[in-house]
Amino acid sequence: MIMDAGVAVLSKLVATGTCVVVDGILKVPPEGTKQRIELRVEKVVDIGEVDPAKYPIPKTKLTLEFLRDHLHLRSRTNTIEVIAQIRNALAFATHSFFQEHQFLYVHTPIITTSDCEGAGEMFQVTTLISEAENMEKDLIKNPPPSEADMEAAKQLVSERGLAVKQLKDAKASKADTGASVVELNKAKEILLKLDERSKLKPGIPQKDDKIDYTQDFSPVKLF
Structure with missing residues (x-):
């Protein structure tokens, strides 16, 4: 930058970190100079002065x-x-x-575990919400078993177990005993399924009053 002494006070412009807005003419410098272009200043529009004693980036080697x-x-x-x-x-x-090899550059979403400045409050990657919605629809269509249903299933298992015991005590044939055991196993399987379904609840799964991400496709919270 080239400026005549009468354009502005030079001491205000030379401190490291000073910002200036100037009007002037860009020119190609004479041959033999290091600069590629030079700016001949005709008018200084604004000066952002800096106190050299307080400016944190001096002209020294910095780590x-x-x-x-x-x-x-x-x-x-x-x-x-x-x-x-x-x-x-x-x-x-x-x-x-x-580009030269006919590839297309696509901005794909970046999934991360870092919640930047609370952005996770608005954008979060999870399958729990859709699963919770599907669960709620399923429970409306097929309600979970009632307490009476559970008691009936338990009673059936008890009766089937008693039947097997009686056949064994009576030393019945293997065919009769085996058939009774099959019925007992079926009753136990029905009871197990009813018990699992009775524990289903609408909404996002929680643990200790917090969202349980162990049931998500990722065990940690993603954004």
């Missing part, structure tokens, strides 16, 4: 650990600028390669 404490300013350093240029070149080369 990456130090720059992490000043994320909004680290892009002004040479190190971060070079990293950004390298990443830009790599990304451009990758996209160019696949």
